[in-house]
Amino acid sequence: MEAALTARDRVGIQDFVLLDAYTSESAFLDNLRKRFNENLIYTYIGTLLVSVNPYKELGIYTKKQMDTYMGVNFFELPPHLFALADNAYRTMLAETNNHFILISGESGAGKTEASKKILQFYAASCPRTKLLDSVRDRLLLSNPVLEAFGNAKTLKNDNSSRFGKYMDIQFDHQGEAVGGHILSYLLEKSRVVHQNHGERNFHIFYQLVEGGEEELLRWLGLERNPQQYSYLVQGECAKVSSINDKNDWKTVQKALSVIDFSESDIEHLFGIIASVLHLGNVRFQANTQGYATVNSSAEVHWLSKLLGIRAQVLQEGLTHRKIEARTEEVLSPFTMDHALYARDALAKAVYGRTFTWLVSKINESLANKDSSRKTVIGLLDIYGFEVFHVNSFEQFCINYCNEKLQQLFIQLTLKSEQEEYEMEGIEWETVPFFNNKIICDLVEEKHRGIISVLDEECLRPGEATDLTFLERLEEKIGGHPHFLTHKLADQKTRKTLERGDFRLLHYAGEVTYCVVGFLDKNNDLLYRNIKEVMRLSKNAIVKHCFPSTEPDNKKRPDTVATQFKSSLVGLTEILMAKEPWYVRCVKPNDSKQPGRFDDVLVRHQVKYLGLMEHLRVRRAGFAYRRRFEVFLQRYKALCPDTWPHWKGSAAEGVERLVRHLGYKPDEYKLGKTKIFIRHPRTLFATEDAFEVCKHKLATRIQAKYKGYRGKEEFLKQKEAATKIETCWRGLQARRERERRAWAVKVIKKFIKGFMTRNQPACMDNSEYLAYVRQNYLTRLRDSLPKTVLDRNSWLTPPPIMEEASQILKKLYTRHMVRQYVRGITAQRKAQLQLKGVASALFKGRKENYPQSVSKPFVDTRIGEQDINMKVLQLIRHERIKYSTPVVKYDRNGFRPRLRQLILTHAALYVVEDAKIKQRVEFSSLKGVSVSNLSDNFLILHVTCDDTKQKGDLVLQCDYLFEAVTKLCVLANKHSCIKVAQGSVRFDIQPGREGFVDFSSGQESMVYRAKNGHLMVESTRTKSR
Secondary structure, three states: OHHHHHHHHHHOOOEHHHOOOOOOHHHHHHHHHHHHHOOOOEEEEOOEEEEEOOOOOOOOOOHHHHHHHOOOOOOOOOOOHHHHHHHHHHHHHHHOOOEEEEEEOOOOOOHHHHHHHHHHHHHHHOOOOHHHHHHHHHHHHHHHHHHHHHEEOOOOOOOEEOOEEEEEEEEOOOOOEEEEEEEEEOOOOHHHHOOOOOOOOEHHHHHHHHHOOHHHHHHHOOOOOHHHOHHHOOOOOOOOOOOOHHHHHHHHHHHHHHOOOOHHHHHHHHHHHHHHHHHHOOOEEEOOOOOEEEOOHHHHHHHHHHHOOOHHHHHHHHHEEEEEEOOEEEEEEOOHHHHHHHHHHHHHHHHHHHHHHHHHHHHHHHOOOOOOOOEEEEEEEOOOOOOOOOEOHHHHHHHHHHHHHHHHHHHHHHHHHHHHHHHHOOOOOOOOOOOOHHHHHHHHOOOOOHHHHHHHHHHOOOOOOHHHHHHHHHHHHOOOOOEEEOOOOOHHHHOOOOOOEEEEEEOOEEEEEEOOOHHHHHHOOOOHHHHHHHHOOOOHHHHHHOOOOOOOOOOOOOOHHHHHHHHHHHHHHHHHOOEEEEEEEEOOOOOOOOOOOOHHHHHHHHHHOOHHHHHHHHHOOOOEEEEHHHHHHHHHHHOOOOOOOOOOOHHHHHHHHHHHHOOOHHHEEEOOOEEEEOOHHHHHHHHHHHHHHHHHHHHHHHHHHHHHHHHHHHHHHHHHHHHHHHHHHHHHHHHHHHHHHHHHHHHHHHHHHHHOOOOOOOOOOHHHHHHHHHHHHHHHHHOOOOOOOOOOOOOOOOHHHHHHHHHHHHHHHHHHHHHHHHHOOHHHHHHHHHHHHHHHHHOOOOOOOHHHHOOOOOOOOOOHHHOOHHHHHHOOOOOEEEEEEEEEEOOOOOOEEEEEEEEEOOEEEEEEOOEEEEEEEHHHEEEEEEEOOOOOEEEEEEOOOOOOOOOOEEEEOOOHHHHHHHHHHHHOOHHHEEEEOOEEEEEEEOOEEEEEEEEEEOOOEEEEOOOOOEEEEEEOOOOO
């Protein structure tokens, strides 16, 4: 616990005893709230555990958590229910005495869950055998059975225990759970016949109706609808979202079989539950005389079947009472009110006695057959202090119980404190506290207490009512300082009291009780003849619950209050004989919301749980106490004399330590085995000093340790480095020797191979030749030609690779060609085909052909929009394939004329503006002549059969190669293209010829020579 003191500002203090302002409720609540907001639901007050219901799963009850808290010092780990359970268990084993754990708190605070978790912890922590597992299972499964029959939904809690439960868990000398015993207190039987709005009857009724098998329900005469039963619908909430009655029914069935209920017992038990439901549906009607008669024959039939009593006898028992008149007995009929009272009284009696039988049956199952001495740990799960808007007889009994437990609680706490002081030899100082004996006496004192007055009114002849009971209270105890009524109050207080109310000033505060129903609930009478009817039952459980040996009406049974008072006396005797442990359960809010802390509600619970009172008792002396060994072990570092090892006794070491720390005499006391520190601030100052010292020590220890580890690591690394270096040098030397030997061998082979490289392949030159091949292929791979035209960059091969190189070159060339061909478009392909034709015609034959190779051919040089419309009309029946501008030289005089040359699919046309000068069909075209020089002249030779026809054409065209190629392809005259040298003869007209002479000169010229020939001079082009 001390280890968590440093986080106290954020998460609060783990033990309220260490709270500096321990008398302040606000400081108490603030500490509780801090811890609740951090999901720390447990806090100590010494050995008392305060538990705040989180209304959510926190994952703190796992098997791992159980193992963590097993066998650990109580204050060593953070507060937990398991820590308290484990400490009680280990103390029981060590001291061989009995203990009990008192779990209290209001409805919905988590008492039942706390009880379950303690049982689960003991089930997990105790030794395991097959027999012990059976006992353990019965202990655990007794809970769902008792919850089904004794718990119900209330306004504050969906699983509220409507009875008090004390369970003894018996252990043998080895700490093994070998048995158990359960006592129940004040079952709320009135819930069977009446529920407030928003509440339910006991769970078992709904579980049977919702979860029972069809065959079972038919046998019991029940319908699968709670709305059909009067006892189940008064609260108007038969269905609850947080309760699964079907699953709970299965759990109860399994539990009953494990706890050794026979099939007959289970059959009779559910028969009783069904009979209570049928009994609630019994209706009465008044006869002519005003007396009640049964008006529900079907319900009486089922009651008769389930209880094994004749229907006529049942009807008589429900409508008549037996009166003794001296020597004879007379049956007196009931009025309607009396009949309803008798019916409800019977239902409560049957259910209440069946519950008592159920507890006895479970005890038989849990009983330990071994008679050797056992130690026990008791679990008391009992209702907490209750304050409602209207408080009745049940709240009176419950709050009386809490007064008695508070009285016991203070007595045991003071006793344990005083015993510890005496054991340690420290003077006991009287502790001032509120002694609630005055309130307990007000309730239970003979002849003058409230219970006595209530019993007197119940027994008094005449018309005793709840108001006469209140008047008797005013007479008997009217002057008591803790009692007040409307009549006794002053003018101001009367406004808060009704005339039928009385107010008690409990230790937890004022509670106002309404006396209506006090007498009836205290009497809880069942008419004698109804008991006799029940004794006739063939149901074994009913027969057991209404024995023939039960006293008759001549001796009136004890009232409910007296019975409860007696059971409390017995419970007090049981608890006084055991060592106490306390769990106080707190509900943080009424809406069951996680994370919400209602200060007003929690302050109210802190008050009526007596937590501040307990804290004042614990703090009246010394706030902190620890054994010398524990204290010295933790704080010895704060004193040079005790650090690091103290040689003397622990008591002397602690004395030396506190002297060094400067404790004042009034701040501490040294007992025989423990040191007692009076104020928390003294401990906090010590803990803060220890935190500072701890960091310094940690730094020094870390430095020393790091230095030691660093030196050790350095020496290890140095030794390892030396070994590695030695091994590495040896390895490197061996590798170098091997590498050199290999190099010598390779060089020898290489030289020998080089010397014999021109000889046929043999052992001497095979590796060298392989190297040459590989080297050549590697270099060739890196220097392959990039284009098909790149014919000179092929790597020169060595002699051995010449043939392979030629093959590879061809293959690679084909590969590039194939790649090129696959990559060209249709348009590009046509272009290349034309270029191919041009190459076939002119390559090597005409001087300026090479300059034209790189220039692409176009579809036409003159667009149709540039040709005269009349010409287009004249040749509209023919499709124009190509057109280009040309210069035509006259046949006579050789004057140049600008013309357009138009090629169609059938003929060529020479056009001047809008006039076709000459049309030459391709069939009459004899040939085309060009010179071998760089001029642009072409002579078209045509067939002239008639002297009137025009002769050959002499044209000059800038796009000579393109025009001639297109003409060749269109006219299909590949063989008619002639490349001439010197001069070309042409026909001016039939029988008359002319010549064109071609020559090279300094500049290009066209003129008529003296000999009458057309002279064409052209410049010489450089060959590529």
